[in-house]
Amino acid sequence: MYFDTMPERSVVSWNAMLSGYAQNGAAQETVRLFSDMLSSGNEPDETTWVTVLSSCSSLGDPCLAKSIVRKLDRMNFRSNYFVKTALLDMHAKCGNLEVAQKIFDQLERDTVSWNSMITGYAQNGESLKAIELFKEMISCKNSKPDEVTMVSVFSACGQLGRLGLGNWAVSILNENNIKLSISGYNSLIFMYLRCGSMEDAGIIFQEMATRDLVSYNTLISGLAAHGHGTESIKMMSKMKEDGIEPDRITYIGVLTACSHAGLLEEGRKVFESIKAPDVDHYACMIDMLGRVGKLEEAMKLIQSMPMEPHAGIYGSLLNATGIHKQVELGEHAAAKLFKVEPHNSGNYVLLSNIYALAGRWKDVDKIRDKMRKQGVKKTTATSWVEHNS
Numbered sequence: 020m021y022f023d024t025m026p027e028r029s030v031v032s033w034n035a036m037l038s039g040y041a042q043n044g045a046a047q048e049t050v051r052l053f054s055d056m057l058s059s060g061n062e063p064d065e066t067t068w069v070t071v072l073s074s075c076s077s078l079g080d081p082c083l084a085k086s087i088v089r090k091l092d093r094m095n096f097r098s099n100y101f102v103k104t105a106l107l108d109m110h111a112k113c114g115n116l117e118v119a120q121k122i123f124d125q126l127e128r129d130t131v132s133w134n135s136m137i138t139g140y141a142q143n144g145e146s147l148k149a150i151e152l153f154k155e156m157i158s159c160k161n162s163k164p165d166e167v168t169m170v171s172v173f174s175a176c177g178q179l180g181r182l183g184l185g186n187w188a189v190s191i192l193n194e195n196n197i198k199l200s201i202s203g204y205n206s207l208i209f210m211y212l213r214c215g216s217m218e219d220a221g222i223i224f225q226e227m228a229t230r231d232l233v234s235y236n237t238l239i240s241g242l243a244a245h246g247h248g249t250e251s252i253k254m255m256s257k258m259k260e261d262g263i264e265p266d267r268i269t270y271i272g273v274l275t276a277c278s279h280a281g282l283l284e285e286g287r288k289v290f291e292s293i294k295a296p297d298v299d300h301y302a303c304m305i306d307m308l309g310r311v312g313k314l315e316e317a318m319k320l321i322q323s324m325p326m327e328p329h330a331g332i333y334g335s336l337l338n339a340t341g342i343h344k345q346v347e348l349g350e351h352a353a354a355k356l357f358k359v360e361p362h363n364s365g366n367y368v369l370l371s372n373i374y375a376l377a378g379r380w381k382d383v384d385k386i387r388d389k390m391r392k393q394g395v396k397k398t399t400a401t402s403w404v405e406h407n408s
Contacts, residue, residue, distance in 0.1 A: 030061050037070045049074040050083065057090070065099055072105035076112040084113040104132050111139025130162050138171040146175040150184065157191060166197055170206045177213030185214050205233045212241035232263050239272035248280030252289065267297060274303035283311050298324070302331045309339025314348055330359045337366065341373045349373045364390065364397045 033056045040049040053071045056063065063071070068091065075084050088106070091098070098106065103122055110119035116139055123136050133156045140149035153172050156162055164172075169192050176185040189207070192199075199207065204227050211220035224230070224238050235258040242251040251273045255265055265273075270293050277286030290296065290304045301324050308317035317336060321328055333355040340349030353370040360366060367390050374382040390396075 028059065028061065030064055030067065033061055034064070034066045034070065037067060041070050041074050046074040046077045065102055068096065068102045069105045072102070072109045076109040079112050081113045081115060084109050084115065100126070104135070107132060108135040111135050112142065114143045116140065116143060116145065128159070128162060130165055130168070133162050134167045134171065137168060141171040141175040144178065146178040149175040164191065164195055164197065166199055166203045169197055170203055173206045173210040177210035180214055182214040182216055185210050201227070201229055201231050201234065205237055208234065208237050212237065212244070217241055217245050230261065232266060235263060236268045236272060239269060239276070243272045243276035243279060246276065246279035248277040248282040248285065251276035252285060267300070271299055271303060274300060274307065278303060278307035278310055281311060283307060283313070298326050298329055302329070302335060305332050306335040309335050312343045314339055314343060314345050318348065330356060334366070337369050341369055341376070344376060346373055346377050361393060362395055364395050367395060368397060
């Protein structure tokens with residue numbers, strides 16, 4: 020590499036290399052090269068800091084972010100608007116929202132800074148705050164939302180599961196004539212699915228001029244959640260016709276859909292078509308067999324697996340044994356789960372319920388005693404739905 024043979028390197032040459040790595044998505048290499056630059060005695064400038072901070076944002080590592088900020092403070096660097104905006108974005112992406120908000124409050128706000136804060140809140144589960152900030156943004160005259168804004172807002176609406184709010188966000192999209200890329204459309208499909216509107220998700224999918232792997236996988240996952248097994252298989256066939264090869268996520272979605280719809284033979288064909296099924300594909304197939312009462316076959320499949328089964332597999336088996344009243348097999352599955360998940364109360368409760376259904380009350384008491392001794396407490400379940408939105 021020419022850079023390595025240079026007798027002297029200026030800040031310009033360092034910046035060129037840093038930008039090259041950053042623009043090609045090599046964030047770790049950018050940070051490593053930045054350390055080399057500091058060791059060489061070269062002083063970073065505004066361009067250096069913006070590049071490095073942007074790379075830290077993409078990594079989302081809070082410890083790394085703190086380390087970079089310490090370096091910035093030690094050098095007493097006077098940050099300009101672009102460095103401050105990059106700092107804001109890094110803190111927001113790393114989940115340090117309080118610091119990000121303080122920087123945001125001191126900045127002259129533009130679309131980029133609004134997007135950083137809205138995205139930060141949306142990505143860190145603060146969906147209501149993201150929506151609140153978005154409402155502030157659209158009330159300002161000097162900043163207009165763009166596709167980046169809308170993708171974060173769709174994500175926040177999806178997390179909240181509020182269809183009315185999602186439709187309002189789409190109306191803002193249309194009012195501002197914001198054109199969506201494939202990624203934007205994918206986020207919109209995801210939002211509608213999370214809000215429970217399979218119909219709207221399907222309409223958006225059909226409207227897309229071009230679709231990618233994520234488009235298909237997102238819709239197939241939605242079909243799976245709603246138990247549309249036949250439609251998910253048709254969708255996988257359609258994606259192949261479009262020249263897009265299914266990946267592991269596609270197969271998980273289709274197998275899950277078949278499982279929820281009780282389509283054992285169709286699901287079996289899909290499973291057998293996978294060249295190298297992984298542990299999650301096996302988990303889907305075992306869940307499918309368990310749901311239709313094929314517990315012995317499920318057990319044989321577990322024993323034939325070329326890899327170690329994870330907790331999800333034994334969890335599916337335990338759940339199926341409860342439905343089909345197979346106590347001995349349930350005990351076997353529970354014993355495996357108690358080893359890998361000793362503090363998961365759900366497994367104890369499932370086995371206790373299996374014993375109760377079989378009238379084995381002494382065994383029910385033994386499970387309760389075991390939970391007490393191991394300090395396992397039953398988790399209280401909660402749920403909520405949107406009403407009249």
